[in-house]
Each structure stands twice: as C-alpha cells, then as structure tokens.
Amino acid sequence: MRLRLALALIALASPVSAQTPAARLSGRVPAAAMPAIDSIIATAVVESLPTEPLVQKALEGSAKNVPPDRLVSGVRGTLVQLRAARMIVAQAMPGQPIQEGHVAAVAAALARGLPAPIVERLLTVAPHEPPGPALHAAADMIAHHFDPDSAVDLLVEAHSKGLRGMRLLDVAVAADHELQRGGGRTPSEALAHVRAMLPNVPATESGPTGAAVTRHGTKGS
Amino acid sequence: MVNDGTPDVEVVARVLGGDGEAFGILIRRYEPGLLRFATRMLGNPDAAADAVAESLVRAYRHLAQCRDPARLRSWLYRITGNRCRSHLARRHTTDIPLSEAPATALADGTDAWAALERREQVALVERALVALPAEKREAFVLKHVEGMSYEEMAAVTGARIPTLKMRVHRAREALLEALEEAYDESN
Amino acid sequence: MSPIDPRLQEALDGERDPGTLPADLRDAYERLTGAARLLAGTPRLSVAARVMAEIRQTTRSEPAENTLRRALRWLGRPRAVTVRLRPVWTLALAAGLTAILLLPFQVGSLPTPGEAEGVAQFVGHFPGARSVEVVGSFNDWSRGMLHLNDDDGDGIWHGAAVLPAGQHEYMFVVDGERWVPDPLAGRYVDDGFGAGHQNSLLIVRPTATER
Numbered sequence: 381m382r383l384r385l386a387l388a389l390i391a392l393a394s395p396v397s398a399q400t401p402a403a404r405l406s407g408r409v410p411a412a413a414m415p416a417i418d419s420i421i422a423t424a425v426v427e428s429l430p431t432e433p434l435v436q437k438a439l440e441g442s443a444k445n446v447p448p449d450r451l452v453s454g455v456r457g458t459l460v461q462l463r464a465a466r467m468i469v470a471q472a473m474p475g476q477p478i479q480e481g482h483v484a485a486v487a488a489a490l491a492r493g494l495p496a497p498i499v500e501r502l503l504t505v506a507p508h509e510p511p512g513p514a515l516h517a518a519a520d521m522i523a524h525h526f527d528p529d530s531a532v533d534l535l536v537e538a539h540s541k542g543l544r545g546m547r548l549l550d551v552a553v554a555a556d557h558e559l560q561r562g563g564g565r566t567p568s569e570a571l572a573h574v575r576a577m578l579p580n581v582p583a584t585e586s587g588p589t590g591a592a593v594t595r596h597g598t599k600g601s
Numbered sequence: 602m603v604n605d606g607t608p609d610v611e612v613v614a615r616v617l618g619g620d621g622e623a624f625g626i627l628i629r630r631y632e633p634g635l636l637r638f639a640t641r642m643l644g645n646p647d648a649a650a651d652a653v654a655e656s657l658v659r660a661y662r663h664l665a666q667c668r669d670p671a672r673l674r675s676w677l678y679r680i681t682g683n684r685c686r687s688h689l690a691r692r693h694t695t696d697i698p699l700s701e702a703p704a705t706a707l708a709d710g711t712d713a714w715a716a717l718e719r720r721e722q723v724a725l726v727e728r729a730l731v732a733l734p735a736e737k738r739e740a741f742v743l744k745h746v747e748g749m750s751y752e753e754m755a756a757v758t759g760a761r762i763p764t765l766k767m768r769v770h771r772a773r774e775a776l777l778e779a780l781e782e783a784y785d786e787s788n
Numbered sequence: 789m790s791p792i793d794p795r796l797q798e799a800l801d802g803e804r805d806p807g808t809l810p811a812d813l814r815d816a817y818e819r820l821t822g823a824a825r826l827l828a829g830t831p832r833l834s835v836a837a838r839v840m841a842e843i844r845q846t847t848r849s850e851p852a853e854n855t856l857r858r859a860l861r862w863l864g865r866p867r868a869v870t871v872r873l874r875p876v877w878t879l880a881l882a883a884g885l886t887a888i889l890l891l892p893f894q895v896g897s898l899p900t901p902g903e904a905e906g907v908a909q910f911v912g913h914f915p916g917a918r919s920v921e922v923v924g925s926f927n928d929w930s931r932g933m934l935h936l937n938d939d940d941g942d943g944i945w946h947g948a949a950v951l952p953a954g955q956h957e958y959m960f961v962v963d964g965e966r967w968v969p970d971p972l973a974g975r976y977v978d979d980g981f982g983a984g985h986q987n988s989l990l991i992v993r994p995t996a997t998e999r
Contacts, residue, residue, distance in 0.1 A: 404928070436925050437980060440957070443929035444967060446981045454980040488955055491977050492989075512955060516991055520975065523690050546953075546993045559683065566759065621843055628839055633830045646831050654835040658842050726823045745800075745824035766801075773800060773820055774792050780819055 401435045413448035429462040430480040461487040472503035489515035513548045520552040526567045541579040554581040613670040641742045642685040644731045656681040675756040729779035740768035901950045906992040908951045915943030924958025926951050953994035957987040
C-alpha cells in the first residue's frame with residue numbers, strides 16, 4: 381500500500397521541461413547571485429545552448445554553499461564550455477542540425493579534460509549516435525595513461541565491429557583490465573590484446589545492472 | 602610479514618580451490634607493506650587505504666591470472682602501483698573538499714617532545730618525497746623503503762633495470778638537495 | 789639538482805662499503821638512509837575486514853545470474869534503501885512522500901527500472917558517521933532524497949536508486965555537513981567553482997542495455 385502510494389505520487393511528478401529554470405532556482409540560489417545567473421541562462425537560450433547544465437551548476441553551487449561570486453563564476457564557466465562544445469559539434473558535423481544532447485555530452489567530455497581533436501574525431505565516426513559513452517570511454521582510457529590517439533583508434537575499431545553505446549565503455553574497462561593483469565603489460569600491449577578480442581570484449585561484471593554502478597570502500601571520517 | 606609457514610603458492614592454490622577465506626592470510630602477510638607503499642605514493646593514508654583495498658579485491662578476482670604465485674609479492678605491488686598511478690592521474694586534489702581534515706593526533710607517550718621532533722622530521726621527508734615526480738617517488742620508495750632489488754622493482758613497475766637505476770639516482774639527488782636545504786634553513 | 793658522487797650512489801646501491809666513503813659523503817649517506825627509515829613506518833590502518841567483506845560478497849554472487857536478478861537480490865537485502873528519484877523541484881508533494889520513500893522496500897516491491905533507467909548502488913565506508921546521503925545532479929543537488937544505511941553499525945553505508953541512464957555527478961554528505969567525493973568512483977570532474985574540488989562521476993547503464 382505504501383509503495384503503491386509512493387509510486388502513484390511519483391507518477392504525478394511533472395517532467396523537467398514543464399518547469400522554467402527560474403522556478404527551479406527560486407528559493408535555492410542566493411539572491412545575490414540570481415540576477416547574474418538569470419542573465420547567463422538567458423544568454424544560453426539566445427545562443428541555442430542547453431540550459432540544463434547551467435541550472436545544475438547553479439543548484440550544485442547553492443547546495444554546497446559556494447559564495448555568490450564563485451557560484452556565478454562556476455555557472456559562467458559552464459556556459460563557456462557549452463559554447464566550446466557547440467563549436468566542436470558544428471565543426472565535426474557541418475551542415476547538420478546541432479542537437480543539445482550532443483553539445484551537453486561534449487561539454488561534459490571537455491570538463492573531464494578530453495582534448496578537442498579527440499572529441500571531434502569521435503563525433504565524426506558516429507554522428508548520429510549519442511556521443512556520451514564513446515567520449516567517456518576515451519576519457520577513461522586517457523585517465524589510465526593510454527595514448528589518446530591509440531585509445532581512440534581502438535574505440536573506432538570497436539565501433540566498426542559493431543559495438544555501440546555503453547558497450548564502448550566495456551572496451552575501456554577491458555583495456556584497463558589488460559593493463560592490470562599479472563606479469564605486466566605495457567599500455568600498447570594491453571590495447572593490442574583488447575583489439576584482438578573485438579568485438580567480444582567482456583561485459584562489465586560489477587554492478588547489479590551489469591555495470592550500472594558499484595561503489596566500495598569510500599574513505600571514512 | 603605474517604608467516605604462518607604456508608608458502609604463498611599453497612595459499613594461492615587454496616584460494617583458487619574455493620577457500621576464499623584463505624585470501625585473508627595473504628592480506629595479513631602483505632597489507633602492511635602495500636599500505637606503506639601506497640601511502641608514500643599518494644601522500645594520504647585514506648586514499649592509500651582505498652587504493653590498497655581496491656588492489657586486493659582486484660587481486661582476488663584475478664588471482665588465477667597471477668602467472669607466478671611464487672612472486673606474489675611483486676604482483677601485488679604491481680597492481681597497487683597501477684592503482685596509485687590511476688588515483689594520481691584522476692585526482693587533482695587528494696583531500697576532502699569543503700571540510701576541514703581532522704588533525705592527526707601526536708603519538709601518546711612520555712617523551713612528547715621527541716615524538717614531535719620525529720614527526721617534524723617525518724613531515725619534512727614526506728614533503729620532499731611528495732615533491733618528486735611519481736616515477737621517481739615510486740622508484741625511491743620501492744628501493745629504500747620497501748627494500749627491493751632492482752630485479753624485483755622491474756617486475757613491479759615493468760620498467761627496465763637501467764631506467765629504474767636512473768630514477769632512483771635522480772630521486773636521491775632531489776631528496777638530498779631538499780633535505781640539505783631544509784637543514785640549512787633550520788640552522 | 790646537482791648530481792651526487794657516484795661513490796655515494798654505489799654505497800646506496802649496496803655495491804660499496806659505506807665505511808669507505810669520505811666524511812662528507814658519509815653524512816649524505818646517513819641523511820638519505822635516515823630519511824628512508826623515517827618513511828618506513830607502517831600506517832596504523834587495515835583494510836582487511838573491508839576487503840574480506842567484499843570478497844565474501846563476490847563469492848556469494850557466483851555463479852552468474854542475469855543482471856536484473858542480481859540487482860533484485862542486492863537491493864532486496866534486508867533494510868537496504870531503495871529510492872526511485874525524480875528531480876526534487878517536481879515534488880511539491882514531497883513532504884509526505886520522502887518519508888515514505890525512505891522506508892525499506894521488499895524485493896517484490898522494488899521499482900523496476902525502465903528501459904532508459906538503471907540501478908545505481910552506493911557504498912561508502914564512514915566509521916562513526918551518524919548519517920550519510922548522496923546528493924547529485926540526479927536529484928537536483930537536493931538533500932534528504934537518498935540516504936544510505938548502516939544497520940549493523942560496521943561503518944559501511946549502502947543504498948541504491950533507480951536513475952536515468954547516462955552521466956550523473958554526485959557527492960556524499962556525511963553527518964549533514966561534510967561533502968565527500970567518492971575516491972573510488974573511478975571518474976571525477978572538477979566542480980568548476982575554483983577551489984579545485986571534484987565531483988564523483990557515475991555513468992548509469994540502462995537495464996535494457998545494448999548487447
């Protein structure tokens with residue numbers, strides 16, 4: 381009964397698009413920061429940039445009690461990243477309509493430190509697919525010290541052999557796994573091993589959904 | 602090292618044979634050294650504990666792939682070294698954001714001044730160590746803190762022996778210089 | 789950085805008797821070996837219990853089951869917290885709802901993830917903490933939506949949520965005031981507020997994954 385009530389109430393929840401950014405920020409963002417954030421969001425609307433990352437950044441900073449000047453600066457930084465992302469998407473897919481989802485995913489990849497040429501190359505390979513998983517897979521591999529170009533070569537090859545979406549993340553996991561194996565492998569050896577398995581890289585084992593998320597052993601107080 | 606008389610090879614065989622609890626023997630045997638190594642690499646005991654815990658779980662899951670159980674120690678250090686490098690690459694800050702890190706209590710004991718002095722010395726050496734690039738830091742710690750031979754260091758890091766010697770030599774030079782500067786400043 | 793005398797390097801490599809070094813090199817030898825001794829203290833830490841707990845869980849989860857069944861079993865463990873989240877700003881009715889959501893569900897009543905959703909687990913080790921919650925982009929960075937549980941008091945806090953597939957940033961909030969990233973999240977991103985702090989990043993796979 382309790383669950384039925386809970387789910388029923390959830391079903392009443394309105395979708396994101398039904399709320400304006402101002403309504404979502406109202407009462408949560410400090411008054412001192414509100415005019416500047418409103419203005420940044422208005423700019424994003426004019427420039428056809430997604431506003432959700434800006435709203436999220438404002439809510440995040442407010443929740444963390446970041447001082448208003450740094451809060452505004454953080455939201456502005458997100459706007460700058462979105463602009464850069466839009467430019468990259470436009471360059472990678474000339475003549476095609478720019479999708480907000482692509483721009484947001486590319487901005488997130490840039491925030492993780494993925495170099496623009498790598499992003500552009502991955503977008504070009506699969507222009508009609510959501511780019512998030514491939515970009516994260518590349519960012520994961522670079523974070524694990526794989527050569528960026530070699531990492532992208534592997535992802536491109538995986539894509540050409542039929543791996544799509546979240547399965548590309550399995551390629552990054554497999555590469556890390558090969559690197560950590562006993563006996564010692566260099567990054568290039570690890571990539572070669574994964575290349576030889578394609579497209580049959582193992583599905584990520586941990587996590588209840590086969591890789592949703594599993595967290596262990598976070599530091600304590 | 603905990604030595605209950607059972608060679609690593611036999612313990613590994615027990616674990617692979619389904620006796621998961623036997624892995625505890627290996628943890629007790631190698632945990633102190635791995636924690637020390639990771640703490641020196643990451644400069645933060647909490648992060649080191651996380652890296653070692655991750656490494657040991659990974660080692661358990663992939664124990665069958667340990668090609669030479671007689672050299673288990675090198676294999677465990679290798680996995681831990683890789684985890685430390687990943688942590689260093691991914692984390693620009695090692696401390697807890699938005700909160701004050703708790704002060705570390707001084708050791709109890711009657712000779713509090715000696716403890717303080719020693720603590721200051723340790724802090725000085727730690728600062729000098731953490732200023733080294735990760736590869737040199739790793740080489741110095743494996744050689745002089747963990748007491749490994751260059752051959753074992755090669756098995757742990759995957760680097761060639763001449764490269765490791767060079768890293769150790771450079772680390773010594775940098776450390777000596779930092780220690781001498783600190784010594785000069787305090788006199 | 790000036791090169792140090794090869795004789796000192798040889799002594800430190802065990803290839804020369806340090807007693808044969810001239811006095812200045814012997815001082816340097818003592819200084820370096822003394823530094824190494826200071827670094828040789830073993831931290832008063834142990835991860836043995838934590839590692840063995842995880843190993844036992846791994847062992848129990850074998851043999852392989854289908855992913856949803858594993859999710860259901862994990863989530864159905866006694867008193868694990870399971871919450872279906874929606875952006876907080878939508879929940880004008882939330883005052884009463886939150887209390888209901890935070891009560892434990894049984895396996896049979898687990899919200900089944902939709903095709904574009906997945907199950908996210910959160911586990912953290914916070915010995916001595918009074919409360920731990922997860923705050924992130926999936927709940928509009930709002931407090932009070934996803935609390936973790938530590939019913940047996942072993943310091944290991946856990947919980948789970950059905951989340952939209954895709955990228956989410958998050959942090960743990962311990963005791964209502966301490967914001968802590970998940971050091972083992974595997975992915976991090978600068979939070980952009982100029983102090984060098986990082987959010988943890990998770991990528992949720994849809995239950996109906998493309999395999």
